[in-house]
Amino acid sequence: MAELIQIKDIAQYDGQEVTVRGWVYNKTGKGRLQFILLRDGSGQAQCVAFKKEMDEAEFEIAKALTQESSVIITGSVRADERAPGFPGGFEIGISKLELVQQSEEYPITPKEHGTEFLMNQRHLWLRSNRQWAILRIRATIVKAMRDYLDDNGFLLVDTPIITPAAGEETTTLFELDYFGDPAFLAQTGQLYNEANMMAFGKVYCFGPTFRAEKSKTRRHLIEFWMLEPEIAFCSLEELMDVEEALVSYVVEQVLAKHQQELEIIERDIDKLKAITSPFARISYDEAVERLQKLHTETEDEEKKKELAIEWGEDFGSPHETALAEMFDKPVFVYHYPTAVKAFYMTPVEGRPEICRSVDLLAPEGYGEIIGGSERIHELELLEKNIDEMGLGREAYEWYLDLRKFGSVPHAGFGIGLERTVAWVCGLPHVRETIPYARLLNRKYP
Numbered sequence: 252m253a254e255l256i257q258i259k260d261i262a263q264y265d266g267q268e269v270t271v272r273g274w275v276y277n278k279t280g281k282g283r284l285q286f287i288l289l290r291d292g293s294g295q296a297q298c299v300a301f302k303k304e305m306d307e308a309e310f311e312i313a314k315a316l317t318q319e320s321s322v323i324i325t326g327s328v329r330a331d332e333r334a335p336g337f338p339g340g341f342e343i344g345i346s347k348l349e350l351v352q353q354s355e356e357y358p359i360t361p362k363e364h365g366t367e368f369l370m371n372q373r374h375l376w377l378r379s380n381r382q383w384a385i386l387r388i389r390a391t392i393v394k395a396m397r398d399y400l401d402d403n404g405f406l407l408v409d410t411p412i413i414t415p416a417a418g419e420e421t422t423t424l425f426e427l428d429y430f431g432d433p434a435f436l437a438q439t440g441q442l443y444n445e446a447n448m449m450a451f452g453k454v455y456c457f458g459p460t461f462r463a464e465k466s467k468t469r470r471h472l473i474e475f476w477m478l479e480p481e482i483a484f485c486s487l488e489e490l491m492d493v494e495e496a497l498v499s500y501v502v503e504q505v506l507a508k509h510q511q512e513l514e515i516i517e518r519d520i521d522k523l524k525a526i527t528s529p530f531a532r533i534s535y536d537e538a539v540e541r542l543q544k545l546h547t548e549t550e551d552e553e554k555k556k557e558l559a560i561e562w563g564e565d566f567g568s569p570h571e572t573a574l575a576e577m578f579d580k581p582v583f584v585y586h587y588p589t590a591v592k593a594f595y596m597t598p599v600e601g602r603p604e605i606c607r608s609v610d611l612l613a614p615e616g617y618g619e620i621i622g623g624s625e626r627i628h629e630l631e632l633l634e635k636n637i638d639e640m641g642l643g644r645e646a647y648e649w650y651l652d653l654r655k656f657g658s659v660p661h662a663g664f665g666i667g668l669e670r671t672v673a674w675v676c677g678l679p680h681v682r683e684t685i686p687y688a689r690l691l692n693r694k695y696p
């Protein structure tokens with residue numbers, strides 16, 4: 252009996268009879284010879300139906316197959332370097348074909364479709380080569396991030412999604428009715444991470460996070476996944492070391508495992524090969540100086556307007572893009588103004604107007620992919636900030652407890668999965684980096 256295989260393994264079966272199960276990606280040929288490009292989720296292979304070698308009724312079924320019809324095919328594997336597919340280079344000479352379902356007319360054809368149309372068909376669009384490649388790279392990025400931390404002494408400790416209080420700014424909270432009480436979807440796992448860090452030393456959480464952000468940009472999702480490490484007795488400089496090592500490892504793993512996928516999405520691989528530690532580290536002060544100099548030198552009026560910045564202002568996308576363009580690797584910007592960052596960030600000694608924060612900006616215009624900081628570990632200062640921001644101390648009692656029972660200096664960061672995937676894959680928008688994007692104007696399908 253023929254062995255049931257996954258197409259990704261086809262090269263191991265040269266000369267053997269195999270069975271593959273999947274969907275018709277494309278069909279060409281005429282008369283007595285039909286070429287069926289079959290995808291099974293793991294890969295794609297050309298299956299050749301030759302009238303002479305098949306049952307006549309089965310050949311007629313092969314001839315009538317429509318795009319995305321589901322089939323079970325048995326045949327012999329043979330090497331042929333011209334054979335298309337993933338991995339390609341092998342085809343299957345069909346001896347037996349069973350139709351599972353003849354597909355109705357498939358709405359997504361090889362012709363160009365508009366983005367809105369494709370997003371509405373997202374449940375089907377996932378089957379296209381490009382989406383297949385992107386989401387496989389996403390899975391590898393998740394695995395690489397987790398492997399890196401698991402292998403370096405971190406423990407995965409999950410944090411809740413339903414929370415009683417804000418973790419970041421209150422303006423982007425998603426409110427829920429929790430049996431008559433207000434509750435919120437987590438903007439971050441960080442505050443719980445800090446408690447977990449006190450129990451386990453080095454921890455991370457990885458889960459979906461939510462921001463009711465009225466931003467309609469190519470970098471913003473309403474629901475996105477974030478990986479957040481938190482480390483006891485850690486300084487900002489040590490934190491940057493971890494970020495740098497993690498990001499380099501992620502890129503290295505994608506390059507090692509996804510040549511084929513990177514080719515499908517036409518990613519410039521040389522740009523990725525350049526991503527090795529160390530990354531440049533510049534202060535916010537220096538970043539502003541660089542931007543102001545660039546502003547002076549810029550002649551294009553439109554660009555000039557975008558680049559204008561005064562010390563104390565947060566960066567917008569054009570600033571992040573311009574800064575990142577000054578380097579061919581990701582660049583750290585540290586010590587942002589305290590006023591533009593979150594309530595839990597440690598002020599710099601002797602200069603409380605700036606804080607021990609660091610963002611990592613990705614090259615090629617992808618902007619901030621990581622935000623992190625040293626956390627305030629003294630009780631009084633944290634209480635003062637919570638009060639001043641009007642957050643309401645009651646919901647933070649447990650968080651303040653962490654500063655009463657063996658408080659230690661600590662630091663952590665959050666890396667946005669979708670922004671990382673968009674950058675690594677070189678995509679124009681984050682919407683293709685997640686299976687089902689939640690955007691300002693979209694929650695379907």
Ligand code: 4AD
Nearest residue numbers: 439441471472475479620621622623663664665667
């Ligand atoms: O800079 P952020 O808001 O940092 C935090 O939430 C910290 N509590 C993390 C920590 O220190 N544990 O978000 C971190 C990252 C950003 O750099 C970005 O990559 C991603 O999360 N991110 C978003 N990604 C997609 N859509 C959005 N609306 C995002 N907001 C943040």
Ligand code: MG
Nearest residue numbers: 610619621622
């Ligand atoms: Mg940030």
